[in-house]
Amino acid sequence: MNASRGLATRLCALALLTASGGLLASACADNESSLFVRMRMARSGDCTVSCSPGEAFWTEDAIDAAYVGSHSATILVGNQIVERGDSDVLRTETSRVQLYEAEVRVSDMEGNAVNEGYVVPINGVVDPGTSSDAGYNCTEVLLLDGATMDSLRVQAAELRRDVEVVTTMVLRGRTLGGQEVETAEWSYPVRVCFGCSRCVDTIPPICCSDSSSEDCKDQEDVEGSCPGARGIQDCRNLGQTCAEHIAEFGL
Structure with missing residues (x-):
């Protein structure tokens, strides 16, 4: 009888461990879908940006390295973690995400690395989603740092044409409840020239x-x-x- 009870206990513990492992794996898998990059926001005539998925966006940047030393872009970030706050029971909202860093690497159109990658601080708070709709906010991300721009400037000058690259980023944040979240990799093309502007x-x-x-x-x-x-x-x-x-x- 005691042996049977001990076996049952061990089986239950194993089942719980397996289940908890599945939950942990699921949490890791969901981590990249909780926070995501939606798009690169366009700038209006006065160079302002509206942070909403219904606003205009760009699918490519084109810059002249003769007049800029680095290049940043306004990125729209979505948060699909649902609201947890409840004023009836005085439970605070913990699903807002505080963005804190971006990991960026740059490659050419064939996938060859242009730089070794870098990590830069970012900021912004992304509100939680409601029902099936995500919450959104913008953050500014350094797409091309100074060292990368210097390299691309020389290439563009030597080739006398555009140098096309792809910037790939992962954005990281932390919920107010202390959960670490990050986006899946998101890539965006940039064309760099030297002295091509009027x-x-x-x-x-x-x-x-x-x-x-x-x-x-x-x-x-x-x-x-x-x-x-x-x-x-x-x-x-x-x-x-x-x-x-x-x-x-x-x-």
């Missing part, structure tokens, strides 16, 4: 570096582009003529 010098050119001159006070502003899109460059933002700026790279 750059405008003032007339007279001295106004590029000294806009306080009497001859420069009626100069019209040049409308630039938002980060992630190529556009016209104003020499006054460079502090020198366009040719002088490009020549400084020695490429």
